[in-house]
Amino acid sequence: KNEVEQSPQNLTAQEGEFITINCSYSVGISALHWLQQHPGGGIVSLFMLSSGKKKHGRLIATINIQEKHSSLHITASHPRDSAVYICAVMEYGNKLVFGAGTILRVKS
Amino acid sequence: NAGVMQNPRHLVRRRGQEARLRCSPMKGHSHVYWYRQLPEEGLKFMVYLQKENIIDESGMPKERFSAEFPKEGPSILRIQQVVRGDSAAYFCASSTSGTVNEQFFGPGTRLTVL
Numbered sequence: 001k002n003e004v005e006q007s008p009q010n011l012t013a014q015e016g017e018f019i020t021i022n023c024s025y026s027v028g029i030s031a032l033h034w035l036q037q038h039p040g041g042g043i044v045s046l047f048m049l050s051s052g053k054k055k056h057g058r059l060i061a062t063i064n065i066q067e068k069h070s071s072l073h074i075t076a077s078h079p080r081d082s083a084v085y086i087c088a089v090m091e092y093g094n095k096l097v098f099g100a101g102t103i104l105r106v107k108s
Numbered sequence: 109n110a111g112v113m114q115n116p117r118h119l120v121r122r123r124g125q126e127a128r129l130r131c132s133p134m135k136g137h138s139h140v141y142w143y144r145q146l147p148e149e150g151l152k153f154m155v156y157l158q159k160e161n162i163i164d165e166s167g168m169p170k171e172r173f174s175a176e177f178p179k180e181g182p183s184i185l186r187i188q189q190v191v192r193g194d195s196a197a198y199f200c201a202s203s204t205s206g207t208v209n210e211q212f213f214g215p216g217t218r219l220t221v222l
């Protein structure tokens with residue numbers, strides 16, 4: 001069993017839909033990152049959080065430390081949101097352990 | 109304030125050659141991390157460095173791979189005698205000092221071994 005599990009693996013949505021990507025982890029962590037990667041592209045850090053909820057534009061990230069679960073929400077999705085979204089947990093010692101990623105495609 | 113810089117962005121090597129990948133952290137960042145993304149696989153931690161120190165190299169292959177972060181200049185990931193299985197995207201990230209600091213990623217170096 002992987003330390004970090006993401007679901008779904010693939011997600012296709014219509015423009016404007018509300019999107020949720022989930023992340024569960026099995027180890028103790030100091031923080032959790034949500035990252036975005038476009039095909040063949042670099043990695044952008046969307047959020048780092050260790051408790052509660054953060055919001056940036058149309059993106060919202062939540063984390064429940066007791067349940068070892070985090071969600072990334074995208075409101076009013078747009079085709080430019082199409083990318084791979086990666087959950088990464090920071091183990092004690094700053095090392096990141098990554099989920100396999102969720103491939104999101106938003107159709108217009 | 110420039111972000112994390114990596115060069116080259118693309119590197120082609122023949123089997124048996126050496127590959128040197130460079131990473132310049134963001135201004136004010138003293139911690140550097142190297143990650144590898146093999147084709148069709150997820151990202152994996154390789155090594156964590158501070159200036160002149162290797163903090164955690166638990167993800168580094170035992171042979172042919174080495175990393176350094178000298179007092180002056182960029183961090184270098186060096187792969188000796190490359191093999192086809194080394195073909196991957198190598199990402200560098202940096203953070204400020206202390207615990208629980210956000211890591212910012214560079215654009216990556218895509219290594220192709222012929």
